[in-house]
Amino acid sequence: MTIEELHALFLAYPKICTDTRKISENCLFFALKGPNFNGNAFAQDALDKGAAFTIIDEEAFSTSDKTILCQDVLKTLQELATYHRNHCKAKVISLTGSNGKTTTKELINSVISKKYKTIATQGNLNNHIGVPLTLLSIKEDTEIAIVEMGANHQKEIEFLCNITQPDFGYITNFGKAHLEGFGGVEGVIKGKSEMYDYLTSHNKYVFLNADDQIQKEKLDSYTKKIGFSTSDHQYYNIKFLGIDPYVVLEAEGTRINTQLIGKYNFPNCCAAILMGKYFNVPLQDIKLAIEAYQPQNNRSQILSKNGFNIVLDAYNANPTSMKAALENFASMDSSQKSIIIGDMFELGTTASEEHQTIADLTEELKFDNVYLVGENFFGIKTSFNKFKSFDDLKEHLEKKPLEKGTLLIKGSRGMALERVLDIL
Structure with missing residues (x-):
């Protein structure tokens, strides 16, 4: 057949x-x-x-x-997805990056769906199987499809772009994620930039964060780019107004109060605003979409339980996102701050060094209580409470319950630290 x-x-x-x-x-x-x-x-x-x-x-x-x-079967599924993508009339926006992919994808979808019929990657189905399944969810009347792409080694984004054949693309950032597979930070930059390589070689549009020096340099001579910036007036300007306790920003004199913590979510919102503007979504609809968006699935969620105010960011972690989460948590206005952070995976030979760096940063930030969980954290030098496994942490907290206050929970997906909620 x-x-x-x-x-x-x-x-x-x-x-x-x-x-x-x-x-x-x-x-x-x-x-x-x-x-x-x-x-x-x-x-x-x-x-x-x-x-x-x-x-x-x-x-x-x-x-x-x-x-x-x-x-x-797999190759046939992928070929069918590409055929269907070209059969349908939908424009395709591709999205990758080290951190914030899923949140950005959901923000983009929230904004663009105010005016268009859209489909977007479900959850994090962003690999060689998930991407074809997303493309096959495009309907005859779909106008815009937002396709998230994940990768942990070279040539993976190139492969997914060839399947997806996007009309537009955006890279959230280049961070310390999947260092083992990519071969270090330079490998991450090279691997994620495969999306730029595809888009520029096919004369497609690129969205960019013009405040990100790496993105700006890589696209310096490319003309089909649409960017946002907080200061460079050749791009669409968006102001960061602060954290209260959520990100507050301003576009064209319009204040937008998000439900997202952390300055690291500011560029994610900016990308969604920029794409909304490009696709002629009215600014008031963009504002409504972003203000209504609430994070789910253990991604920077704000919860209250048994006297604790909890920042649950346990979906995943790498050195870049961990540093951002800790610094943001340290800046929050609260009298009693505790953190429970778990191992960061796929760091290869840099694992010990990166975990030590995070522990040292944690010491500088001076939290009231610190609990480090996992074999990597257990193996470093620190005066903090450290536990080789989640069960060890659980046993400790059952004997010595945590003081009520504000709590950050963050770790790689394999650590499943959302289980902490059951023992508070």
Whole structure:
């Protein structure tokens, strides 16, 4: 079956499923493989549960005329996504960066959906499987699609751009994330800049933070760029007014009070405002969209529980985002500040050094109580409370409960530090 024929089938059955535990009636089941599973083995199960057709790449599992055999299921899914992306009329905005991708994506979607029919990456489905699934969620009447792209090694963003073929792109920042896979900070810059390489080589538009020196230098001679800045008047100007306790900013004399903590969220808001302006969303609608947006899923959430005011930022962490979170927390107006921070993953040979740097910064910021969790933090030199595992932390806090006050919780996803909420 050709991609054209498969696409015609997809239009008749426009639901994709890759997990037999989540089969919906009349979906297309793509039998993907992973390190510990072979989706081909579940093809018949998918049909039994109501799938219209299954796409497999091992002939031994071809059990009926509703089984479609291809050479490589994943590659076929990706090719189908690109074909569908070009079949539809939607303009595509691509988005990557070391920190703030998901928040920025959601802000952009909130703003642009005020005027257009949009779709956006669900959650953080931003890899070689998630990006195709996002593209396949584009409908005939979708006008703008916002596609988030994640990466932890070189050539990954290039690969995802070739699948997505974006009309516009934006890089949030270049930070100390996935250093192990990228081979250091310069590798991060090179890897994330693959989006610039794609956009400039295809003469597409680039959105940029003109206050970010790396972005500005990389796009210095490129003409199809649309930027924002707090000071450079050749770009769209947005003022940072402060934190109260959330980010407050001003565009064209209009004050916008966000529900986002941390100055690090200021450029994320600016990007959404800039794209809203480019797509002619009225400024009052932009203001309404940004002011209504509330972070979810353990990303800079403000919670209250049992006498604690909590900044829950436990979705993920790297040295750049950890430093920003700690400095922001230190600037907050509160009398009793405690932090529980967990290991930062994928740092390779720099792990010990980066964790020591964060511990040293924490000492300078002088919090009332500090708890470091994870094998990396446990191995550094510090006078703070440190625990090799979450269970060790839990045991300690159950014996010596934390003093009520303001609490920051932050760590990499694998640390799952949102579990702290259950033991306060």
